[in-house]
Amino acid sequence: MLKKWITAALLITISLLLIIIAYLLYSGQQNDSNSAPSSSSSLAQSTSSSNSSSSSETDGNLLSLDKIKSIFYQRYNGTSITSIEYEKTLFSKYYEITGVDDDTEYTLKINADTGKVISHNKETLDADEANGVEKQQKAINFDEIISLKDAISKAENSTGDSSVEGWSLDKEDGTTQWEIALKTSNGNVSIKIDAKSGQVLDQETDD
Structure with missing residues (x-):
């Protein structure tokens, strides 16, 4: 058994x-x-x-400058872009694009990885900026500027070992400028570059 x-x-x-x-x-x-x-x-x-x-012109992110412009123009056709800013926070990376038509300013914030719209806004221009004045003074001619890649390269050459924390493109006193924010071993550095000539205009260190 x-x-x-x-x-x-x-x-x-x-x-x-x-x-x-x-x-x-x-x-x-x-x-x-x-x-x-x-x-x-x-x-x-x-x-x-x-x-x-x-x-395409990128700084390691998924979206190229052409893609950023395309997303903005799809929503706000007939406008001119006056500034683009890229920022990283602890939880997200995003682009903020501003543009104008003759009488209105538009702002669009998009996710830097996906291109998804985070927020959008528009407001009427002040009297001294309306009727195409702001558009004429601040619109960026993308055909006349150095690439984002070249701007970052010039900024990194000025600082040595560093990583990109953010950047912006706009007009200041009639000059189109790239401003590249870098993190270095000596602190955070902000470098302004003439977007047409590629010349370094200013460098500031925040210890």
Whole structure:
């Protein structure tokens, strides 16, 4: 009787082991089939990102300057961009774009990774800025400026080892300027660069 119980227990144990082995093999096949498209997708995304970086002006973010402009113009057609600012906070990275038409100023804030609109606003220009005055004085001619990549490169050459914390593009006293904010071992540095000539105009260190 005891031998029968032992034999039955062994058979049950072996059956359970076979079931477990079969399950593990099946799960492994499922994981392999699921991971293949993921790898392919990752490769496609990596390739796309690489191609985008090589053909567009970025500072390591997903959105190029052309993409930022496109998002703004899609919402506010017929306007001229007067400033673009990129900022990083503890929880997010975003672009804030400002533009004008003859009588209204528009502000759009978008997620720097996804391009999703975070907020938007518009307000009527003051009397001394309306009727196209602000547009004529502050509109940025993107065909005449150095790329963001070149501006960052010039800023980094001025500071040595550093990382980009933010940047902006606007007009100040009639001069279109890139302002690059860098984090260095000696503190935070802000460098203003003439966006047409590429000349470094000013450098400030915040210890």
